[in-house]
Amino acid sequence: MSQGLLSVTSAFSRVWLRNAQVYLTLWKFNVFPALAEPILFIFVFGIGIGSYIDQMEGVPYLEFVAPGILGIAAIMQATFECTYGSYFRMRMQNTFEGIISTPVSAAEVGMAEITWGATRGLVTSTLVLVILAFFGVFHNPSVLLLPVITFLAAFNFAAIAIIVTSRIAQMEYFHFYFAGFVLPAQFLCGTFFPISRFPEPVQVIAWIIPLTSFVDIMRSLTLARITPSLIPETVWALGSTIILAELAVRSMQHRLVE
Amino acid sequence: MIVEAKSLHKRFHDVVAVESLDLAVERGSCYGLVGPNGAGKTTTMRMIYCLNRPTSGTLSVFGLDVLKEPRRIKARLGVVPQDNNLDPDLSTCRNLEVYARYFGINRADAGSRCHDLLDFMQLRDRADSPMPALSGGMKRRLVIARALVNNPELLILDEPTTGLDPQVRHLIWDRLLDLKEQGVTLMLTTHYMEEAQKLCDRVLVMDHARAVAEGSPTELIREHVSPYVLELRADRSLNAHITSRFGHMEFQSSGQNLYFYGGSPDEFDDLLAAYPQTERLLRPSSLEDVFLKLTGRELRL
Ligand SMILES: Nc1ncnc2c1ncn2[C@@H]1O[C@H](COP(=O)(O)OP(=O)(O)OP(=O)(O)O)[C@@H](O)[C@H]1O
Numbered sequence: 001m002s003q004g005l006l007s008v009t010s011a012f013s014r015v016w017l018r019n020a021q022v023y024l025t026l027w028k029f030n031v032f033p034a035l036a037e038p039i040l041f042i043f044v045f046g047i048g049i050g051s052y053i054d055q056m057e058g059v060p061y062l063e064f065v066a067p068g069i070l071g072i073a074a075i076m077q078a079t080f081e082c083t084y085g086s087y088f089r090m091r092m093q094n095t096f097e098g099i100i101s102t103p104v105s106a107a108e109v110g111m112a113e114i115t116w117g118a119t120r121g122l123v124t125s126t127l128v129l130v131i132l133a134f135f136g137v138f139h140n141p142s143v144l145l146l147p148v149i150t151f152l153a154a155f156n157f158a159a160i161a162i163i164v165t166s167r168i169a170q171m172e173y174f175h176f177y178f179a180g181f182v183l184p185a186q187f188l189c190g191t192f193f194p195i196s197r198f199p200e201p202v203q204v205i206a207w208i209i210p211l212t213s214f215v216d217i218m219r220s221l222t223l224a225r226i227t228p229s230l231i232p233e234t235v236w237a238l239g240s241t242i243i244l245a246e247l248a249v250r251s252m253q254h255r256l257v258e
Numbered sequence: 259m260i261v262e263a264k265s266l267h268k269r270f271h272d273v274v275a276v277e278s279l280d281l282a283v284e285r286g287s288c289y290g291l292v293g294p295n296g297a298g299k300t301t302t303m304r305m306i307y308c309l310n311r312p313t314s315g316t317l318s319v320f321g322l323d324v325l326k327e328p329r330r331i332k333a334r335l336g337v338v339p340q341d342n343n344l345d346p347d348l349s350t351c352r353n354l355e356v357y358a359r360y361f362g363i364n365r366a367d368a369g370s371r372c373h374d375l376l377d378f379m380q381l382r383d384r385a386d387s388p389m390p391a392l393s394g395g396m397k398r399r400l401v402i403a404r405a406l407v408n409n410p411e412l413l414i415l416d417e418p419t420t421g422l423d424p425q426v427r428h429l430i431w432d433r434l435l436d437l438k439e440q441g442v443t444l445m446l447t448t449h450y451m452e453e454a455q456k457l458c459d460r461v462l463v464m465d466h467a468r469a470v471a472e473g474s475p476t477e478l479i480r481e482h483v484s485p486y487v488l489e490l491r492a493d494r495s496l497n498a499h500i501t502s503r504f505g506h507m508e509f510q511s512s513g514q515n516l517y518f519y520g521g522s523p524d525e526f527d528d529l530l531a532a533y534p535q536t537e538r539l540l541r542p543s544s545l546e547d548v549f550l551k552l553t554g555r556e557l558r559l
């Protein structure tokens with residue numbers, strides 16, 4: 001039996017469809033609560049704190065934080081979906097066991113969950129994008145590429161979440177994951193201010209977390225600033241996404257087929 | 259052979275779940291696995307439907323290796339797991355349709371197939387019910403219906419009737435016999451020896467991860483127990499008295515019950531005459547007696 005991403009066929013889309021079908025029947029419960037945090041961020045940081053900050057990196061503060069708010073919206077939605085959501089389907093409902101008793105493989109279930117988490121991240125961040133557009137923070141046509149980046153960022157964090165979900169013995173371990181990684185990542189990754197403010201070692205850690213690259217790429221798009229650092233950032237954003245997806249899919253196989 | 263295992267082993271860390279197991283299931287037959295809790299029945303079944311990987315030995319299903327071709331194997335079989343794993347987020351009918359999609363069955367075919375299966379398992383009135391609204395028996399019937407969406411050649415049932423009322427159990431038995439008539443091969447585990455006797459052409463008795471006997475129900479009864487059993491129920495002191503007087507006969511004791519075995523009903527005449535007041539039951543022996551003889555009467559902890 002082949003392993004990992006290379007063994008994944010289009011059958012994974014059948015599981016994605018299952019999740020989409022369930023989501024659509026409950027969409028009201030899913031869409032609006034997810035927007036609460038990003039909207040709060042827009043008001044608290046963009047408008048509240050922003051009114052005390054003249055400019056950051058040469059632009060109004062809300063324009064500076066917009067990519068950060070988008071990135072956080074994408075990764076948080078994907079993270080919730082692929083931690084609590086996936087764990088619930090895996091452990092409480094045994095849904096995955098039923099699925100892998102069919103020709104769909106455990107690797108495909110892993111891939112479907114990641115893609116689904118990324119889809120939810122895309123939906124939420126795109127709504128946030130529309131809200132931000134009403135505040136007049138976007139001036140360049142390159143912002144139309146933002147959904148591609150938010151989808152990838154969400155995919156990346158969905159993969160990390162699946163690695164965690166497929167390895168933990170009980171749900172309480174998510175507390176450590178959120179407190180130790182997800183929460184710091186939200187603030188460390190150049191979301192609300194440039195990471196050059198941090199001491200050197202912290203900057204290294206921040207650059208390792210792929211969100212930093214994603215946010216910086218998005219900021220280049222919103223501000224239409226092309227810099228050479230975009231090349232390594234893009235390589236790391238894509239490379240880490242593939243590596244994490246590979247690990248996540250294998251980890252799911254390991255968990256589901258003993 | 260539809261399923262063939264040779265010196266199959268399965269270990270979970272330090273627990274040996276299945277050891278040196280050989281088995282062969284013929285096409286169109288019904289093959290039963292019985293054994294005390296923890297004997298290794300579910301693990302054996304899960305290896306057949308490719309959810310557990312054998313530690314060593316060979317296991318082929320439809321002539322395909324379970325380690326190499328799980329996708330092709332799973333496409334051709336239906337699974338009723340020991341614990342229901344219906345999708346609680348979907349209604350009865352959607353459960354079947356979504357499951358059909360996992361097999362790559364197109365929407366139109368899935369729709370008509372679901373219809374037929376709900377009729378077959380008598381769930382028509384519940385087509386739109388949400389999962390939590392179904393009773394245990396309805397859920398079980400739905401799991402069986404779901405296992406049939408892909409028209410499987412082999413249907414694997416892990417304790418299909420545990421915890422169900424007699425009506426549902428009889429309905430399920432009838433349906434399984436219908437399927438067998440249509441040529442579907444059945445493999446089932448059960449704790450009800452009556453069920454194994456009624457449905458199975460061959461039965462494998464497992465205990466402590468190993469096979470302890472195999473054969474048709476009648477063969478097993480003939481080989482392992484005498485044709486008649488007399489059950490006596492008495493208090494401890496009377497029991498001691500009976501066994502001291504009739505200890506030359508073949509017997510087993512369990513709590514307040516004594517089981518005497520004999521070749522014909524008249525072998526028990528003296529015993530019955532000696533204790534006319536005792537609660538008694540004289541009956542032909544059954545698979546249950548084989549089971550208890552081979553695996554003992556003590557509880558598994
Ligand atoms: N995933 C697992 N991890 C560790 N041990 C396991 C696992 N699955 C089964 N076992 C062990 O393997 C042995 C056989 O279990 P199995 O579930 O196959 O028994 P069973 O015959 O189906 O029992 P029951 O009649 O209670 O369903 C048991 O000792 C069980 O604890």
Ligand SMILES: [Mg+2]
Binds near residue numbers: 300301
């Ligand atoms: Mg079992």
